[in-house]
Amino acid sequence: MSGTARVRSVETMTTLAKTTVQAAVRAEALTKTYGAGNAAVRPLQNLTVSFPAGRFTAVMGPSGSGKSTLMHVLAGLDTPDGGDITLATDRGPISLTGLTEKQLTRVRRDSIGFIFQAYNLIPAMTAEENIVLPSSLGGRAQVDKTFFRHVVDRLGLTDRLHHRPFELSGGQQQRVAVARALVARPSVVFADEPTGNLDQASGAEVLDLLRTAVDEFGQTVIMVTHDAAAAAVADSTVLLADGRVVQTREEPSAEELAAAMLHAGSVVGAPAAGQATDGGVS
Amino acid sequence: MIGSPVLRTNLRSGGKRLWAAGAAVVISVAFVVTALILLGSFNRTMEAQAVADAEGADLVVNAEALTWAQNAAEEAGTSETSSGDRPDQQLADAISELDAVAEAEALSFVFLQGESSGVDSMLLAGDLPETRTMDVAEGSLPEQDDQILLVTDFAEANNLGVGDTMQVATERFNAESGNVEEGSAELTVSGLASGYHRTVSGYVSSEGLESLDADQTPTSLRVAMTGEDHGDTQAQEELQQQIADVVAAMIDNGELPTDTGSDDDAAQIFTQPDGSLVVAGVDIRTQQQIIDAWVADLTGQSTALLSIGLGFGAIAVFVASLVISNTFQVLVASRSRTMALLRAVGATAGQLRRATVAEGALLGVGGGVLGVLLGWSAAVGIATVAQRFWLESFSSAQLSVLAVVTGLLLGVAVTVLAAVMPALKAGRTSPMEALRPVEISAGPKRIPWVRTVLGVLLAAGGLGGVLLSALIHSRCWVPQVPSSDSLGFCSWAGSWFHVPLPSWGSSLPECRV
Ligand SMILES: Nc1ncnc2c1ncn2[C@@H]1O[C@H](COP(=O)(O)OP(=O)(O)OP(=O)(O)O)[C@@H](O)[C@H]1O
């Protein structure tokens, strides 16, 4: 699978490289601290990063490097202690910092899709209800029926729409979560280890779907992963360590990434100097 | 709101817990609805009884004030009339002179201490009123002086039938010696009178009443009008004015005793808010006015009934609100992950709050509707039982707008109020909670048990308290003049609580305190 995905992504890249790529999300000098004094943990330390629109970006880094925290903060689920986040939506750029809780909720509903590692679905709702949830919560416009059919069909969920989550396999559940994130056509889809709980085949399927969303629907996808092979499906990879961006790689191979991860692991705790590039892809 | 996906989710995931809370709503609403419907039946019964009792009389004059005034005058030694003359009788004679009057009779009763079924019992015997058509169920009217027509309810309660004889003790106050002289008499039951009888349990002919060696207590004058005027409201009102003038004139002439002595204002006529006229404490009421007055009087009893019903209802509502609020707390706690996920995908805090309150409101509407139906059925059942075992004329249970509206509002109010706190808590759910690992602790499972036991104990204590107070009250509901119906109510209220009260009489001394 990874082979076909690679080929497609290379083609996409060559076309995109010729146009100026807009940033879908840009974060500036983000800081986040848990606790205080000696016990303080700083998952985000003056982190600056930008993710291009219409592309598939992977985020990698050692455990505890702040990947999940970054996703939560960028997706408006959590608030940073400092810094700025700008989200490019189809209604113009929105700065997430300084929004009220209610405004932030609206942004999540209308402009952001999120796929968690597990427990993505409301148990009391059918697959279909879960998929259209953001719009049934009062989101803008009704779900585009043809797009819905298309996505559901592409995800192989057509005959599973009226099942409850507990009647679905883990892989099917995760596909429903992907469908929910895609159907609303958000400005960005964040995925935090979406394949972490899945077996090889199901994981590959989900990755393939995300790849397709980027290629076919022009969706922006940002995905945290520990798996170098999974990251290799993305167009580029941002490497985090110690709450900072240490490196950004375009079109890395799985082997390259594995090596970089080993290195990143060794520099955890050290200043992110050396061959690390600036945080940002533009 | 019904279309809200949050509410849909809540209802689907509520499951059995919601059923339990719903049952609590149903029961508490049913209590209150039953009480309200039975109150309606009770009041209609009272009304029907008052109508039956007033039937035949165009006007009723309350003569008690005259008796009190005469007694006071005799004690003060200023009496101008001889003690043998009854002022109510004199007034009746004067009223009879009026053109429009066909008949004016002064009624009175005597206290008789009887013995029946081994229980000392009290019997109030009155003159057989000529203005009322007696509905004789069995036997005949009293023709001999020693015959008595018993009210059916009384006869049944004391196992007496036509032809039975009863020994009664009499008492007469001798004004000269200042002693109470005791006597006795034997009365034979000539017949049984059905229907409602407000003041007395039996009727004796006027001569019979005279022949008893007992003090007569005047009650009222019944006035029937002639021919076409009989039953005509306007004619009744005209005669009412004339009678007031007669009373005023007699007082002015010193023919009737007054409390106020020779005061110039003594004979002034006052109009009361209900339209009745009062002269020197003598009330003159038309048929409708006396019915209303009696109903108002009897409503005191139904208010007691209502307060028991509402007391039970209040406890039921209280317990229900605890159960519901607890249910909602548990529900919200158990849903915290789902709530957080909803928040994460874009549900606002307000949506979660509203959905929780709406869930409560729906439960309240559903429980309210079922509660109204259940309460109605219970009231129909109780009314049927009351008709069979207590009072045949007890009015059937009818669903009233008041009962329906109160039941529904109560159901919704209780559930909505109970859901408010949990709703606020639901609104405070942070989307980040959806991202935490699955709960590690399952929570203390024992606490709900403790709460349930505590709740049951509290409820049992409360019910016991209400029962006790109802019992105490049931001995005090008897109005000033004890009568068959108040006894009936007394013992009926007793049987309601499975407390056997003596069938008649023995509890009266306490009741009359
Ligand atoms: N709610 C919290 N309270 C305190 N510390 C926290 C909290 N959430 C995260 N942290 C800390 O912040 C740091 C970054 O956590 P984060 O979950 O972002 O790491 P991660 O890169 O996603 O790791 P992993 O790969 O294991 O998922 C960690 O040291 C973690 O212990």
Ligand SMILES: [Mg+2]
């Ligand atoms: Mg993580």
